[in-house]
Amino acid sequence: MDKRVIIHVDMDAFFASVEQVDNPKLKGKPVIVGGDGPRGVVSTCSYEARKYGVHSAMPMFIAKQLCPKGIYLPVRHNRYSEVSKKVFEILHSITDLVEAVSIDEAYLDITNLNENPIQIVNIIKKRIKGRLGLTLSAGISYNKFLAKIASDWNKPNGLKVITEDMVPEILKPLPISKVHGIGERSIERLNEIGIYTIEQLLKLTEDQMIYYFGKYGIEIYNRIRGIDNRLVSTEREMKSIGRETTFPSDTSDKEILKEVLTDFAEELTNSLLEESIYAKTITVKIKTQDFKTHTRSKTLKDYTNSFKEVKQTAFEILDNYNIDKGIRLIGLSLSNFTNVRYQQLSIFDWVVNIKGKEEV
CATH class of the missing domain: 1.10.150.20 (5' to 3' exonuclease, C-terminal subdomain)
Structure with a gap:
């Protein structure tokens, strides 16, 4: 069987790049996008900010120490989702075999196109740059793992090809x-x-x-x-979404922990609302000062995308933890999804409904 031809595309500093396109005055400047407040974290930063040592998932207060003259902006999920849809429209104009990995990352299987893969990548780059003003990095190889390795090789605006004869030597120093x-x-x-x-x-x-x-x-x-041997899957099922943060110093203050969970609950339920999906299982993760990780979950009776319900459930889970050690990390995730809103009726609800119908 002939080797497959897989492309992995990864938008360069996506959130920050969108901000620079929307506001040209930000081009060439250190832009940091992330959560507000002392416990916020960096979502994405421009390559100008990375020169200062700033990177994604870094606590915002550390980023401000490293790059005090940086331009700090809040996350605009709706805008990034809007641009992402346009990016994927361009990818789908190349082939139907597109697997979305995240809002700014995808695999394409172009095996059956019988065209030069480098030329195809250059077409994608030209269209995205011309229509959206954004750059991407791409990797080309005969499987997904190597294509992803290649796309990260020479960011930003990079292109790398990894062929079979280059493996494993090219991987050894990584x-x-x-x-x-x-x-x-x-x-x-x-x-x-x-x-x-x-x-x-x-x-x-x-x-x-x-x-x-x-x-x-x-x-x-x-x-x-x-x-x-993983195939490029055009139907990628989202199994869970979550957020987590590491504190600058360990804490056992439940008010601080609940404040963070509140922010996470708002962000995650906004994501559910945007996608018109509902979740049923809520999980709180903590890592204590001894680096031990603990996770507890609760599966609700009904599916929900309610901020209030997710927040209250997260608080209940947290209150059931016996916090006897400092906490260095806390996270919140949602799973068990559906795109149809329905309630699971108890036998009592069922009897009441039947009686109600008979009386009408």
Whole structure:
């Protein structure tokens, strides 16, 4: 079977770039987009801001220390969603085989187009730049893992091709954090035994990979050897959405924790409303000062996209935690989605409804 041709496209500093297009006076300046307040975090920042050491997920107060003259802007989800739809319209004009990974990232399978993939990427770049004023970075390879590695190679406005004969040599110098599927805890464990690069990771056996990564061990073992059989899926099911933040110093103050959960609940329910979907399961995650992670969930009787209901449920979950240690991180996530609003009636509700109909 001939090798597939996969493109991974990743918009450059998407939120910040949209702000610079909407306000040309911001071009060439350090723009930082993120949450307000002392516990806000950076969502995205321009490449001018990254020169100061600012990066996404960084606490906002640290960003302001590193880049005091930066331009700090609130997140405008509606605007970014509007621009994202236009980006994906351009991608779909190339091929129907488009898999949306996030608001600013996608895979395209162009195997059946029988055209030069570099020319196709240049067409995509030209159309997005011409119509939206934005740049993107793209990677081309024969599977999704390598295409994603390639797109991150020379940002911004980059283009990289990884062919079969280049693997695994081209991967060896990369840090293990570049491997999709390796989380923070696994990275810490591997660092403890002296493994920092893919070259060192390649020395582990399949059994050792399973020990460190569980059921994903074999997948990771194969990926770093250039094997990834995942298809580009045009129907990507959203399984969960969430937000989390790390505090500048550990806290056990529930009022502070609830304030953060309130902000997260508002942001997440706004996302549900924009997409006309409802969630049923609410999860609160905390990481204590000893780096232990705890998660607790509650599944509601009915689906919801109500800010008030999500917030109250998150508060109930938090109140059931016995907080005896400082908390360094808190997160809130929603899952178990539907795009149809319905209620699960109890037998009492059912009897009342039937009687009501009989009386009419």
